[in-house]
Amino acid sequence: MTVPDGEGSGTWMRPYTVTNGRTHPTTALQLISMVRTTGRVPPERLGGEHARALQLCHFPTSVAEVAAHLRQPVAITKVLLSDLIDSGAVTTRAPSATAHSTDLLEKVLDGLRQRL
Amino acid sequence: MVSANGSDDFPTQFKILIAGGFGAGKTTFVGSTSEIEPLTTEEALTSASVGTDSLEGVENKATTTVAMDFGRITFSLHNLVLYLFGTPGQNRFWFMWDELSRGALGAVVIADTRRLQDCFAAIEFFEQRGIPFLVAVNEFDGSFRYEPDEVRNALDLKANVPVLLCDARDTRSATGVLISLIEHVLSTSQACPA
Numbered sequence: 001m002t003v004p005d006g007e008g009s010g011t012w013m014r015p016y017t018v019t020n021g022r023t024h025p026t027t028a029l030q031l032i033s034m035v036r037t038t039g040r041v042p043p044e045r046l047g048g049e050h051a052r053a054l055q056l057c058h059f060p061t062s063v064a065e066v067a068a069h070l071r072q073p074v075a076i077t078k079v080l081l082s083d084l085i086d087s088g089a090v091t092t093r094a095p096s097a098t099a100h101s102t103d104l105l106e107k108v109l110d111g112l113r114q115r116l
Numbered sequence: 117m118v119s120a121n122g123s124d125d126f127p128t129q130f131k132i133l134i135a136g137g138f139g140a141g142k143t144t145f146v147g148s149t150s151e152i153e154p155l156t157t158e159e160a161l162t163s164a165s166v167g168t169d170s171l172e173g174v175e176n177k178a179t180t181t182v183a184m185d186f187g188r189i190t191f192s193l194h195n196l197v198l199y200l201f202g203t204p205g206q207n208r209f210w211f212m213w214d215e216l217s218r219g220a221l222g223a224v225v226i227a228d229t230r231r232l233q234d235c236f237a238a239i240e241f242f243e244q245r246g247i248p249f250l251v252a253v254n255e256f257d258g259s260f261r262y263e264p265d266e267v268r269n270a271l272d273l274k275a276n277v278p279v280l281l282c283d284a285r286d287t288r289s290a291t292g293v294l295i296s297l298i299e300h301v302l303s304t305s306q307a308c309p310a
């Protein structure tokens with residue numbers, strides 16, 4: 001499940017080493033910004049944590065989900081993902097305010113009602 | 117290749133917050149509505165509050181983390197995805213709420229009838245930010261039963277804020293709360309168009 005187990009705790013202890021101490025991403029990312037691989041950069045060409053991040057976004061995935069699966073803090077994940085965006089390995093889409101249109105909300109409502 | 121707007125086959129994403137006091141049933145609610153096992157992310161306290169690029173001392177300071185759990189519901193027919201974020205229950209993590217609430221569609225405030233006052237802070241936060249919310253009264257076994265109107269009075273809620281009874285453990289009940297929230301969002305946005 002989601003709680004990091006004992007042996008995995010090394011990544012929690014030294015999070016900033018995977019970003020060389022950087023704490024600010026070059027691209028502004030939100031928790032629900034979506035990311036997806038472009039397929040243009042093979043993971044083998046990347047360092048371990050970047051490669052793992054890249055492999056987590058074959059399908060459109062939120063920043064929060066990548067962070068959870070990487071077991072890295074959100075801030076670290078954003079730096080890793082923004083590196084991948086800079087190198088053309090990943091593309092992103094920020095949430096937009098127009099998404100809250102009546103039309104789309106009606107669709108969300110329909111979808112939820114079908115789950116009852 | 118992706119087109120210039122980068123939107124090709126990305127789903128449109130939405131976010132709802134699940135708030136409430138410590139132990140009110142937030143994680144339970146996320147779990148019973150989400151299509152995936154709730155996931156956890158950690159936000160490091162000091163990296164957010166110190167705001168420096170300097171490596172010096174960061175490793176030592178970045179030890180306090182806030183866990184947030186979240187779930188997901190996808191509606192593939194319309195290429196939409198809804199994320200549900202449980203907010204950290206403890207008040208000392210208020211700073212997290214700013215990022216969490218940015219762009220949120222609305223919020224469910226879970227009220228625990230054994231400690232109604234624990235959700236005052238969340239209610240005040242959403243009122244101040246103008247984020248549409250409703251109050252879901254999670255009735256724990258053996259706890260005092262309130263009528264929705266009694267909760268409304270006790271929490272000093274405006275007349276248009278929906279108050280529902282729910283069982284956070286029950287998928288139908290919790291999903292019904294989400295439906296009511298979207299209906300509430302739709303009715304408030306129609307009442308005062310942006």
Ligand SMILES: Nc1nc2c(ncn2[C@@H]2O[C@H](COP(=O)(O)OP(=O)(O)OP(=O)(O)O)[C@@H](O)[C@H]2O)c(=O)[nH]1
Nearest residue numbers: 138139140141142143144205254256257283284285
């Ligand atoms: N009887 C009953 N128990 C519930 C209900 N909802 C949650 N619980 C239980 O209450 C406890 C706390 O629920 P959580 O979902 O962990 O609460 P939380 O708000 O996430 O708690 P924190 O994250 O620690 O603030 C768990 O043991 C749940 O099983 C409910 O509707 N009825």
Ligand SMILES: [Mg+2]
Nearest residue numbers: 142143185202
């Ligand atoms: Mg919880």
